Amino acid sequence: MTQTDAENRLRPMIKTVGDLFYAGKDFTVFSTYTMAPRLDITSGHIPNGNLTPFPGNRMGISVTRGLMALPDAGVMFALCHEMGHGFSEAALAALDLSAAGGCVTEVIADLGSAYLLSQSGFSWPIITDIATRGVTLGIFDQDWSGDHPPGTMRADCVRSLATLMQGGESFTLSAKAVCLSMQGLKAP
Secondary structure (H helix, E strand, C coil): CCHHHHHHHHHHHHHHHHHHHCCCCCCEECCCEEEEEEEEEECCCCCCEEEEEECCCEEEEEEEHHHHCCCHHHHHHHHHHHHHHHHHHHHHHHCCCCCCCCHHHHHHHHHHHHHHHHHCCCCHHHHHHHHHCHHHHCCCCCCCECCECCHHHHHHHHHHHHHHHHCCCCHHHHHHHHHHHHCCCCCC
16 A cells, blocks of 8 residues: 555544544544644554654654555554554543553554444455454564553454444444453453
């Protein structure tokens, strides 16, 4: 996927986040930066990404070339996960889980990513396939890493969200159920 393609796909997703969690206003990160569809591609073969500030109080995403070499759905899942860290506080507040911490903060970023992909034309089978292959693709760790649950748990969370939403539940109720199931889990 090219940088331009990825940035163009992020633009409507950023608007969706603003509509869903910020009452139609700008999607802001850390109450300071406005999320922008901007990528900074760095060297590195291992897929990785992080939120990064850009000039003009904009927040974008820094990604490795290794991440950009993944299948399109993998690139977008990873980019939306990083973006999810920017809206996780607002998402958890919308789920009445503001006090949640630990692995729930990673899980909500995954769930937000999956939801954004589903709203932008990716089918649930493609989204759950990417999550299932997350460890192989290098976007999930095999074992616990800080607050990141093992890739198999993260994939299970995405599949649970997909099942609930395909059954007619809203994102809010589905994500809340999944997050509640993960509360209190910690690395051994």
